[in-house]
Amino acid sequence: DSGVTQTPKHLITATGQRVTLRCSPRSGDLSVYWYQQSLDQGLQFLIQYYNGEERAKGNILERFSAQQFPDLHSELNLSSLELGDSALYFCASSVGQGFGYEQYFGPGTRLTVT
């Protein structure tokens, strides 16, 4: 158990819909990272927040957005969903700001878009 929690574990929704994925980092960690894992794209970094502020941005679509709240939990919002958005979404946390700090991954949320 990494100490990072993600909810829900599974999510099934239809194209065009909007969903919110939630992540609670390990106690004491200030950074939260979001990743997408799909069969065709592999593991891709989406976005990182540190202590409430966006710090790094990867291959995140404009239809996707995220935020980190004062209690340090984070939410990833996916809108206008397409079939290709079906994937595993992982959240990770670390104590420091950059990628040089060890990241601890949550168990993931499996999103299925039908």
Next chain:
Amino acid sequence: GESVGLHLPTLSVQEGDNSIINCAYSNSASDYFIWYKQESGKGPQFIIDIRSNMDKRQGQRVTVLLNKTVKHLSLQIAATQPGDSAVYFCAETFNYGQNFVFGPGTRLSVLP
């Protein structure tokens, strides 16, 4: 469990043998490299890291080698055990830590 990359390259090794998993990276400006292990149904787990000013780093039963000349990274696992069966990913950072890219992954299968 979840299928992580149905068409990943697979390395099969006998229990007790040493394993070597290779990774080619693309960006000569990459400054930090990490190996992750992902078991079925779980998120990636940090194994070992290495900075670009080093060429070798050792952990418990694992060694990472970095060859910057040919942009190649390898993970060596000594005395491979059944619990080592998983998908292994290398990852690199560049652009002053603003970019973080995973490799495609290799599936390690440990044979009894």
